[in-house]
Amino acid sequence: MSIVFHQLFLMLFPYSKNRPNCIASIKAVPLQKRKEMITAFQEYLTKHKYTHFDIKAVLFDMDGVLYDSMKYHSRSWYQTMSEEGIDCTPEEFYLHEGRTGGNTINLLIERSHGRQATEDEKERIYKRKSELFTLYNDGDTIPYAYDMLRAVKEKGLDCILVTGSGQPSLLGKLDENFPDIFQKDKMVTAFDVQHGKPHPEPYLMGLEKGRGLKPNQAIVVENAPMGVESAVAAGIFTIAINTGPLDEQVLWDAGADIVLPSMKVLLDNWTDYCFTLGINS
Incomplete structure (x- = not known):
């Protein structure tokens, strides 16, 4: 291991009890990947x-x-929101992934209608999306x-x-x-x-x-x-x-x-x- 990598390692793990083993393992990693x-x-x-x-x-x-499961989430969201008359694409739901269902619905309603989604809308739309997801998802x-x-x-x-x-x-x-x-x-x-x-x-x-x-x-x-x-x-x-x-x-x-x-x-x-x-x- 080069002096630079050794110094970096000591900075990262000053208290490691197994430092020699750690260093030996790092040597097995390709140089560029080790650096990254x-x-x-x-x-x-x-x-x-x-x-x-x-x-x-x-x-x-x-x-x-x-x-x-994301392909099925995307398909379910796209079909549900299209049924609501909201312009969207299947791909954009990969960008929304991680938001709660309510937040996703509110975002698209606000974009399409210029207002916040009502609680009734959130409940109804998410119920439909969940039904479709259960239908499509294969559980892989x-x-x-x-x-x-x-x-x-x-x-x-x-x-x-x-x-x-x-x-x-x-x-x-x-x-x-x-x-x-x-x-x-x-x-x-x-x-x-x-x-x-x-x-x-x-x-x-x-x-x-x-x-x-x-x-x-x-x-x-x-x-x-x-x-x-x-x-x-x-x-x-x-x-x-x-x-x-x-x-x-x-x-x-x-x-x-x-x-x-x-x-x-x-x-x-x-x-x-x-x-x-x-x-x-």
Whole structure:
């Protein structure tokens, strides 16, 4: 390891008891990726004035991170809003992903009609959208999502769910699709927050449900610009997994610390991330 990388490593992890193992692991990472990884961690610490990471939990979004469901959300939203006579495109709902249903409806009503949506409109429109989503959704999970969740648990870390969704058809299947991963008292859904993503409230609540964690004690795994903005606003290191049709630059622009093309790439690099962050089982 070069002197520069060694100095960066010491700055990142001055208290690591397993520093030699960490350094050995980093040597296995290609030089450019090693540089990008360490730079991202160092820039986060510098920006937030932390001396080191002390990771206790990983906060996961649901749609597009655990479930391959965004194409069905997009289709359901597009059909519902078109039935309401509102001009929209299927693609734009990938940009709205992470907002609560009520906030999404209000945004489009305001854009189309120049006024706020009524509570009756929100309830009626969201009910229709939910019916369509239940009809279309096949319940497929993101490839390697369960493997990633288990890898996190094996390191002794908590898995905390932070989603803008209120879809019973998915929330009710978490235990079935991802057994022994999530606890009900460590889940944040659309029903728990006043402000949805991109407001920081969902991820701040996720930290609180992790027994009062500080931002440098968690990592967020997101896939949507709104979710990335929410996590970054909460001050948490954010890894974006680009599982949808958006250009990855959209996720960088939202403030992601690292952008990866798939959950498999995150899983493949997880051991290196753990060593670099001082996470040991």
